[in-house]
Amino acid sequence: MSPEELAEQLACLEALDLLEPSEGVTLATLTHQKIGLSAFQRDMREVVGQLAWLAPAGDPPDRLRARILAAPLHRRRTAL
């Protein structure tokens, strides 16, 4: 496997939260070395995010919207 393929493979696994710790170290090293890898990692996160649409569609119940928007939202950590 070429270094480029390894970098791609690790970025794909990272996007799926499947990296083993040692692979995470390797990916961090490669990210510093390879121009464009960060953009590739971002692309993979977007692709993986799209997989959410594969879940069988279901509307959240109306009570969930009310529950979330009525939650104690003042508990913010810090102001901007």
Place this chain on the structure above:
Amino acid sequence: MPPRSGTLTLPDPIDPAQAQHDLDLLRRTAKGDRAAFAGLYDRFSRPLFSTALRILGDSREAEDVVHDVFLTLWQRSMEFSEDRGSPFSWAVTMTRNRAIDRVRQRRRRAEILADTPPADLGYGETGANTPADSAEALQARERAGAVRQALSTLPDDQQQAVELAFFSGLTQQEIATNLHQPLGTVKARIRRGLLKLRDALVGKSQP
């Protein structure tokens, strides 16, 4: 690296205009704008709930996960960095991780890992409510159709590996065991699958 990195164009919900709208909502949320927060809920809740429900198979637990994710969006929206991805992918990642955490807790408690059905990836056995016929629901179905169509361009073994990796909460090795394949084969299928999926999604959005 592939030349398309950094220039990804995908169908809804992360086409540039929609992604910018999401970003605006998140920035306003970071400033305490409750209307913007409600807008984010209306944009994201359906796919996030569906994802949590698909992973957990329990509507109440899925509600709890989505509730937790939206509170985190409210509390940590100022920490969001668009360098790492879109607000939607951030929200999906949080939802998926929290749902998978719950699944893994269950597995640890009940030691039912061996009972995980191989390739149990069907779309039909959901327990989900039928989506309403609102404009948003129709739009969501269109988006889902676009992604499923993109996924259908992958060979079956890659589809299976990608879906199992996304929804199952299994580790790399567990996926390999589940599929009765060497670990390296599974990693390669995931890589090839995601690359093709990216290309398919890019292709769909190009004129």
